[in-house]
Amino acid sequence: MNMRPGISAAAADGGEAQCQFSALCYRIVEGVPQVLLITTRGSGRWILPKGWPMPGRTPAQTALREAWEEAGVIGTESDRCLGLFSYDKTIGGRSVPCVAQVFPVRVRGLADTFPERGKRRRRWFLPADAACRVAEPELAAILRDVGSTLPWLAAVAR
16 A cells, blocks of 8 residues: 555554645735635645645644645745644545644745646635635635734734
8 A cells, every 4th residue: 555654554544634734825915815725636626735744844844845845835934823624635545534734824926846836726816715615614714714814924924
């Protein structure tokens, strides 16, 4: 079975939830927050960049690294967790329950060349529109609420 190192057989059988770290990439344009969504490599669903814990990196640093690899994001992470969402990830043909912690990343720019370029699409959305595009109800709730959170984060990040 081809699984990520560190995922137990019980997790691969759906027995225990695995943790991932997700980046809610945002920018403020004329006082209006926008969030960046990317598509999955397989089905093309809209999601946030996310990935497995990385040794030597904090959860927020991991989220920023995933945002770079998956979307070419150049930005600054915050250690303030905005919330959690659950989803099922297919690994080696099996469904693995996962929980993602969401960390804000203020986007300064988007690179033209990045590791997963050509494998995903990326697009800016208003938070309410992004909430309608994602499949995970808990993530949709975070995106709906983020419109009031991001201007505060933007002021702190200056």
